[in-house]
Amino acid sequence: MIRVALLVAAKDLRIEARSRVLLWQVVPFGVMALLLSGLALGPSNAGHSNAGPGLFYLVNLLVALLMINRSQAVERTPGTRASIATLGLDPAGVFLGKSLALAVELWTSGAVLLAGAVLFLHTALHGALVALPSVVLVLAALACAGTLYGALTAGDGATATLLPVLALPAFAPLLIAGERSFSAALHGGGLWEWWVIILVALAAYLAAGILLYGVLEES
Amino acid sequence: MGWLGHEGSFYDDLSVRENLVFAARALERPLDEVASVVDRVGLTSRMNTTSRQLSAGQRRRLGLAWLLLRRPQLWLLDEPYASLDDEGRSFFDAMLGDVVASGATVVVSAHDPLRSAALAPRTLTMAGGRIVGDS
Numbered sequence: 499m500i501r502v503a504l505l506v507a508a509k510d511l512r513i514e515a516r517s518r519v520l521l522w523q524v525v526p527f528g529v530m531a532l533l534l535s536g537l538a539l540g541p542s543n544a545g546h547s548n549a550g551p552g553l554f555y556l557v558n559l560l561v562a563l564l565m566i567n568r569s570q571a572v573e574r575t576p577g578t579r580a581s582i583a584t585l586g587l588d589p590a591g592v593f594l595g596k597s598l599a600l601a602v603e604l605w606t607s608g609a610v611l612l613a614g615a616v617l618f619l620h621t622a623l624h625g626a627l628v629a630l631p632s633v634v635l636v637l638a639a640l641a642c643a644g645t646l647y648g649a650l651t652a653g654d655g656a657t658a659t660l661l662p663v664l665a666l667p668a669f670a671p672l673l674i675a676g677e678r679s680f681s682a683a684l685h686g687g688g689l690w691e692w693w694v695i696i697l698v699a700l701a702a703y704l705a706a707g708i709l710l711y712g713v714l715e716e717s
Numbered sequence: 718m719g720w721l722g723h724e725g726s727f728y729d730d731l732s733v734r735e736n737l738v739f740a741a742r743a744l745e746r747p748l749d750e751v752a753s754v755v756d757r758v759g760l761t762s763r764m765n766t767t768s769r770q771l772s773a774g775q776r777r778r779l780g781l782a783w784l785l786l787r788r789p790q791l792w793l794l795d796e797p798y799a800s801l802d803d804e805g806r807s808f809f810d811a812m813l814g815d816v817v818a819s820g821a822t823v824v825v826s827a828h829d830p831l832r833s834a835a836l837a838p839r840t841l842t843m844a845g846g847r848i849v850g851d852s
Contacts, residue, residue: 505742
């Protein structure tokens with residue numbers, strides 16, 4: 499399973515490095531969204547607003563939706579899916595590999611967006627650094643849930659609409675816990691209870707993906 | 718079982734080498750087999766070309782290399798001659814002849830009858846979803 503996971507993750511990251519969709523399309527979109535969020539708050543209010551963490555995670559979610567669709571689309575070019583199916587790859591390994599590659603992509607965009615939050619939303623740098631571990635975990639959990647729901651909606655003509663609708667119940671607790679832990683890092687308060695929620699969600703999505711990904715691919 | 722469709726069956730943003738190395742690793746085959754099958758299908762000069770940049774005939778050859786790595790006992794080929802020129806068709810016939818000679822079973826769906834009778838000991842003709850001829 500781990501061998502297949504590393505193989506699939508390396509393949510997905512190589513495709514991303516070659517196509518540069520993340521670098522030239524998704525990250526610029528995320529940075530623009532953050533910049534516009536800062537302008538919407540008002541330049542003089544951005545530094546005093548409590549909306550920074552929420553806006554940061556909202557933009558990360560939009561970026562994640564784009565990357566989830568992209569991650570599934572590379573498997574859906576005509577003929578590829580049938581051909582790959584004949585390789586007999588372990589579905590749990592494929593899920594882990596695609597989740598790992600997506601997590602690496604989200605961590606990359608997340609690092610840029612965190613810097614963007616400091617720059618455009620005037621989020622305190624020290625608070626952003628304290629929040630970094632929770633951001634890493636939330637994005638990893640988003641990657642696992644996104645890979646699972648991406649497989650569920652892939653192949654449907656309305657994937658771009660279906661994915662956010664179906665995945666909302668899975669993403670919502672992550673966004674709330676992420677925003678709360680980021681706010682706690684900025685303004686003080688308990689961090690651990692939000693960490694527990696994030697870790698439980700990550701474990702649940704990992705387990706669900708390992709168990710169900712093969713069934714979703716088959717269907 | 719191996720399958721080759723007429724669209725091409727691999728990752729567009731990966732090169733010939735990367736696609737086949739991925740397949741070889743997935744199948745736990747030695748990596749030196751990659752160079753051997755690429756040479757066999759005549760794609761050595763296109764080793765580092767992405768599959769997106771290959772012509773239709775070259776994509777078909779890449780699909781063939783993928784199948785040669787897999788070494789399936791049953792080959793299912795969906796219109797393998799589509800978009801191929803005469804040289805490509807002859808090359809495909811020769812390769813399929815080798816595959817059949819090695820003991821594998823090849824099922825080809827095509828609009829036109831196969832040119833080489835040796836490749837098609839049995840031909841089923843279908844019309845309107847029904848078999849109308851068996852020779």
